Amino acid sequence: MNSRIRVTVWNEFRHEQRNPKVQEHYPQGIHAVIAGALAGEDVDVRTATLDEPEHGLTAEVLGQTDVLLWWGHLAHDEVRDEVVERVYDRVMEGMGLIVLHSGHFSRIFKRLMGTTCDLKWREGNDRERLWVVSPGHPIVEGVGEYIQLEHEEMYGEHFDIPAPDTLVFISWFTGGEVFRSGACYERGRGKIFYFRPGHETHPTYHHPDVQRVLRNAVHWAAPTVRSTPRAFGHAQPLEGAGS
Amino acid sequence: MNSRIRVTVWNEFRHEQRNPKVQEHYPQGIHAVIAGALAGEDVDVRTATLDEPEHGLTAEVLGQTDVLLWWGHLAHDEVRDEVVERVYDRVMEGMGLIVLHSGHFSRIFKRLMGTTCDLKWREGNDRERLWVVSPGHPIVEGVGEYIQLEHEEMYGEHFDIPAPDTLVFISWFTGGEVFRSGACYERGRGKIFYFRPGHETHPTYHHPDVQRVLRNAVHWAAPTVRSTPRAFGHAQPLEGAGS
Amino acid sequence: MNSRIRVTVWNEFRHEQRNPKVQEHYPQGIHAVIAGALAGEDVDVRTATLDEPEHGLTAEVLGQTDVLLWWGHLAHDEVRDEVVERVYDRVMEGMGLIVLHSGHFSRIFKRLMGTTCDLKWREGNDRERLWVVSPGHPIVEGVGEYIQLEHEEMYGEHFDIPAPDTLVFISWFTGGEVFRSGACYERGRGKIFYFRPGHETHPTYHHPDVQRVLRNAVHWAAPTVRSTPRAFGHAQPLEGAGS
Amino acid sequence: MNSRIRVTVWNEFRHEQRNPKVQEHYPQGIHAVIAGALAGEDVDVRTATLDEPEHGLTAEVLGQTDVLLWWGHLAHDEVRDEVVERVYDRVMEGMGLIVLHSGHFSRIFKRLMGTTCDLKWREGNDRERLWVVSPGHPIVEGVGEYIQLEHEEMYGEHFDIPAPDTLVFISWFTGGEVFRSGACYERGRGKIFYFRPGHETHPTYHHPDVQRVLRNAVHWAAPTVRSTPRAFGHAQPLEGAGS
Numbered sequence: 001m002n003s004r005i006r007v008t009v010w011n012e013f014r015h016e017q018r019n020p021k022v023q024e025h026y027p028q029g030i031h032a033v034i035a036g037a038l039a040g041e042d043v044d045v046r047t048a049t050l051d052e053p054e055h056g057l058t059a060e061v062l063g064q065t066d067v068l069l070w071w072g073h074l075a076h077d078e079v080r081d082e083v084v085e086r087v088y089d090r091v092m093e094g095m096g097l098i099v100l101h102s103g104h105f106s107r108i109f110k111r112l113m114g115t116t117c118d119l120k121w122r123e124g125n126d127r128e129r130l131w132v133v134s135p136g137h138p139i140v141e142g143v144g145e146y147i148q149l150e151h152e153e154m155y156g157e158h159f160d161i162p163a164p165d166t167l168v169f170i171s172w173f174t175g176g177e178v179f180r181s182g183a184c185y186e187r188g189r190g191k192i193f194y195f196r197p198g199h200e201t202h203p204t205y206h207h208p209d210v211q212r213v214l215r216n217a218v219h220w221a222a223p224t225v226r227s228t229p230r231a232f233g234h235a236q237p238l239e240g241a242g243s
Numbered sequence: 244m245n246s247r248i249r250v251t252v253w254n255e256f257r258h259e260q261r262n263p264k265v266q267e268h269y270p271q272g273i274h275a276v277i278a279g280a281l282a283g284e285d286v287d288v289r290t291a292t293l294d295e296p297e298h299g300l301t302a303e304v305l306g307q308t309d310v311l312l313w314w315g316h317l318a319h320d321e322v323r324d325e326v327v328e329r330v331y332d333r334v335m336e337g338m339g340l341i342v343l344h345s346g347h348f349s350r351i352f353k354r355l356m357g358t359t360c361d362l363k364w365r366e367g368n369d370r371e372r373l374w375v376v377s378p379g380h381p382i383v384e385g386v387g388e389y390i391q392l393e394h395e396e397m398y399g400e401h402f403d404i405p406a407p408d409t410l411v412f413i414s415w416f417t418g419g420e421v422f423r424s425g426a427c428y429e430r431g432r433g434k435i436f437y438f439r440p441g442h443e444t445h446p447t448y449h450h451p452d453v454q455r456v457l458r459n460a461v462h463w464a465a466p467t468v469r470s471t472p473r474a475f476g477h478a479q480p481l482e483g484a485g486s
Numbered sequence: 487m488n489s490r491i492r493v494t495v496w497n498e499f500r501h502e503q504r505n506p507k508v509q510e511h512y513p514q515g516i517h518a519v520i521a522g523a524l525a526g527e528d529v530d531v532r533t534a535t536l537d538e539p540e541h542g543l544t545a546e547v548l549g550q551t552d553v554l555l556w557w558g559h560l561a562h563d564e565v566r567d568e569v570v571e572r573v574y575d576r577v578m579e580g581m582g583l584i585v586l587h588s589g590h591f592s593r594i595f596k597r598l599m600g601t602t603c604d605l606k607w608r609e610g611n612d613r614e615r616l617w618v619v620s621p622g623h624p625i626v627e628g629v630g631e632y633i634q635l636e637h638e639e640m641y642g643e644h645f646d647i648p649a650p651d652t653l654v655f656i657s658w659f660t661g662g663e664v665f666r667s668g669a670c671y672e673r674g675r676g677k678i679f680y681f682r683p684g685h686e687t688h689p690t691y692h693h694p695d696v697q698r699v700l701r702n703a704v705h706w707a708a709p710t711v712r713s714t715p716r717a718f719g720h721a722q723p724l725e726g727a728g729s
Numbered sequence: 730m731n732s733r734i735r736v737t738v739w740n741e742f743r744h745e746q747r748n749p750k751v752q753e754h755y756p757q758g759i760h761a762v763i764a765g766a767l768a769g770e771d772v773d774v775r776t777a778t779l780d781e782p783e784h785g786l787t788a789e790v791l792g793q794t795d796v797l798l799w800w801g802h803l804a805h806d807e808v809r810d811e812v813v814e815r816v817y818d819r820v821m822e823g824m825g826l827i828v829l830h831s832g833h834f835s836r837i838f839k840r841l842m843g844t845t846c847d848l849k850w851r852e853g854n855d856r857e858r859l860w861v862v863s864p865g866h867p868i869v870e871g872v873g874e875y876i877q878l879e880h881e882e883m884y885g886e887h888f889d890i891p892a893p894d895t896l897v898f899i900s901w902f903t904g905g906e907v908f909r910s911g912a913c914y915e916r917g918r919g920k921i922f923y924f925r926p927g928h929e930t931h932p933t934y935h936h937p938d939v940q941r942v943l944r945n946a947v948h949w950a951a952p953t954v955r956s957t958p959r960a961f962g963h964a965q966p967l968e969g970a971g972s
Contacts, residue, residue: 231388357599358578401861
């Protein structure tokens, strides 16, 4: 029901400047590949990174953002309080938020979940299969029964998150673990999607089905055009109400 | 993400032929008013009623229906087994289903819920206020904090349904009752929305906000264009899997 | 909050009479092993099987049952309508129901879920790991991070069930599949737990953690002593209510 | 499954020292009345208040607390950071938390919910009816269809909380509002119950059904005796796993 959706892809953008193995897959940064995958007929995309002033997330930028994507890993603690609160306020108002991979430990995700968001992990030779468990959900439109990634970092349960409002994907890993890898939440008036894959040393964000899921998620998370007002505070009774 | 949505409005269409008070509000039937409210730029609407052959719900009609709306009251038991199963099969495949008011006791709704779907009720002088409790949900796009209906039949808790996947509205009634009056479910690949108001002796379906909710619900419940396949039965292991 | 819990273990009891491989693990039947595991200080257990009159589930037996366990596979269609409805009515009233393994296709489970309950399967050399994803839940009291079964039949997603009210276990299988293998539901006033493992050719019900989960589940599913009344039908307004 | 449950009732304890209308109902403080209602055969109770050192919630006290109740209103901001974090850490480990009435705006509740927890309110002449919508839940054991309170402060939707894992009560108010007034959550390994009524100028905590709900909630929220371990961090693959 939206006309054009305004997306901001936020990336920590540190690994790409240091690690040749990451540069190989993401020479312009992870954000550039994701932005390229999202831009389209009905989606306008900009990017923002940690080392820009205000991390690129000024009040003006966030005020013009319908859906924010978040990739972070090494430097969660460098994200400043006021930016975390600014993003948080926008989610309460209805901005969509898509949290990627190691963003499970970002300050904004922990703030919104209210739990530690801790998990198991292993860098190794795992294959990952993301099985669709909610096959009618718009986020899996056009996706098959599962998405298979030949090499990915393993994340395993227990994943310390609230039970998702809707669980969309469950991952299988070669080494014996499972993970709730696609999880939808509604918080305030905002929609949140956590999507597990995307380790920086693998070409995951080039995978067509991963890109498709992100595009679908952007459409799902975009706020409704005329959102329901929410009035808090003191209230008058209904006229004519008994007592 | 759909192009045009094909809607079928099903109505029992008995009250309207017998009760002058109902005819006053719905001279062509409840289905005619709802169909008129739904038809639009991206929605094609047809109607079907109980006394047509196969209740108007042939395999061909259902095969061309993306979202089915259901209003029934007096004659739930006259709906034939094979039509109930046909609708059920289509919901499992992905057809959306919007169940209205007294349709809580329809055979198809009870079949899908797995509970008695029983409730309290009173015809009287109740006012109803439907409060939005999920303000970011697409079904309440453009709706205010609540919808107020000056005269409606009361339905009260306990409403014997499964806990909704998403609860969208809670109703308040003058006489002291509450009711979960907007409830979303996913069953199979289909989306189901139960929407409480719509007693036949009140002009409820002429109310602009009620019509807006129905239009929103049609868009929400429409199946995705390229749905995720579901394969059941015997399966081969992943190549190279250990043991 | 219950004093003694009255449990009935129902078993189809056909495999055990025909298949030596099954007899080896369950010479007296699967029900006998489960009953032995459940009987204890605060639990009284009886058993019932398909070929008894009324399948052993007379109105009297069910009226004295707080929690019913259900194992069936070959002969789901032989379970008579009136027994299915009798069990169903008791669940609506508050009797707990624990559905085991191939019971996913039993008539009573499909009746309560409202979906096809279909899934993938493979008899082979899979190992299964049931990961706990709800570590504070009473059903996993005393269980470690996961339960590992060296040989089990594989069940894989998509499992066509409603999203569980609480998801307790997710299974990993060697061959590349995952499965929601411990799922809690509330239907009517009854609590339902589906627990995946338990193929007849494996000694699964002898495993101490499987037995522990079943004991925990019996305590979880037992009805409260003084259940909340549910009044349906016509209702009077609150005295003094306005209009 | 617990032997004795160790409960701590925390109260801000300011209104009672200033307002004669509050003193009339709670001469020893709200905490004293609640503690008296909870103490029993299998429950040990202590109390703690804001103006004690460390607000009475030392590491030792919390380490010996299975379930914490929280009533606060005027002085949420005076609760110190380290105490909020200490309570939070204990909930993650499995301590139950019951948040009462105006505690919806406490720092610990907002921390755990991840939302603003804002709402509508009115002090006036409202009657409140708390309708049971989850009649098989242990928290409503022994409670009728609803609890009626002749005078209470009104809290109305939209209540800005995550969708509850289980919704137990919905309140009706004379003046036209509804409210999700009994809400269960699982966060980390801890269980949380928010229970709406309890304005300081009304004798709500003397009401037998309110006391019954609190007693039930204490039993529901108590941690399991042998909780499931949760291992986070680096993990080894399953032996023999393929790649």
